[in-house]
Amino acid sequence: MYLPPAFAEHDPDALRALIAAAPLGMLITAGPGGAMANPLPFTQGLEGDRHLLRAHLARANPQIAEIAAAPEVLVVFQLGEAYVSPSWYPTKAETGKVVPTWNYAMVQARGTARLIEGTDFLRPQIEALTEAQEHGRPAPWAVSDAPERFIAAQMRGITGLEIEVGALTGKLKLSQNRTEADRAGVRNGMIDEGVPLARLMPDPGS
Template identity: 50%
Template sequence: MYQPPHFREDSLAVQHALMRAHPLGLLVTLGSAGLVANPVPFVLDAAPSACGTLRAHLSRANPQWQDFDASQEALVVFQGPETYITPSWYAAKREHGKVVPTWNYAIVQAYGRMRVIDDPDWLLQQITAITDAQEGAQPEPWAVSDAPAPFVTAQLKGIVGVEIEINRIEGKWKVSQNRSEADRLGVAAGLRSSQDDASQRMADLVDARGALPVG
């Protein structure tokens, strides 16, 4: 990933927080016909390795779990908040007009070799973990155990597990750090004037990162 120094995010804790907040990762592997990509919800376990381990499941009908080069790294892309930034928000537009549109975003890319796990007990633990993580905020959380056991057993036969021990990870927070303070204030104000949640979250990132030193 292209990484200007002022956009890099090397804190593993910050990277992991984004991955947990946005668990639907884009799983990219190399297959016999070239690159293959599928959106897959992941569970992140920080303990087993230095950078963490990702666990997920794929439909048994999905050929990605069979047709991938195990000698090559898989890539999982976790997309955080992202928004278009209009140059109309920049103070510089009114000062000299030498401005262009851009896009702000926060993103994490995790790399590691993928292995397939076809074990019912492992799969039950995995679907329970991803379900509990997402249901926790619900007024009446649903649990895997709420479904009839024979039904769950039958469903497990239709999926296979995948596990990726992360051996390298990159974070990039492109949130207007390269702009002047006046421009950053304008961006944050413009974003907050929007009603959508993505703009509000991006405004928070612009405010939080604006005071950080560049480089």
């Protein structure tokens, strides 16, 4: 990934928090069948100094064979994107020397994947994934709310996936290369248009 220093995020804790905020990652493989990409919701955890991403795939998913043949994978977590209009920059009125651009935030995780069969992995993974999304809801649903035989049948149709992350890279392109006034203009413009990415831009007045 092209990563100018102004947009780079290197703090592992910050990167893991960003993944937790946008857990639907794009799993990308490059096996014998060529490049392949599928969106999967991930959970994550730390075991000592190992950062692990966990998910599951449908048994019918052809990416399973690609992972078995070539386990080095890339997962891309996209936290948001937005067009940036030059009209948001105060610099437009001062010099006119502005052009449109695009802001976005993403985390890329590279690592080695392994496929895991059996309920010892799958049951905790689906429970953790469910808990992460249901937590705080007025009437949270739990895996145990469904009939046990039904859940067992569902798990027979999926395969577990665990990725040991070897490299974690964050790119937050949030107008850091602009003046403070221009950054404020972009943030305010996004807020006015209801763009969620604005939440990642610091408030200049705070």
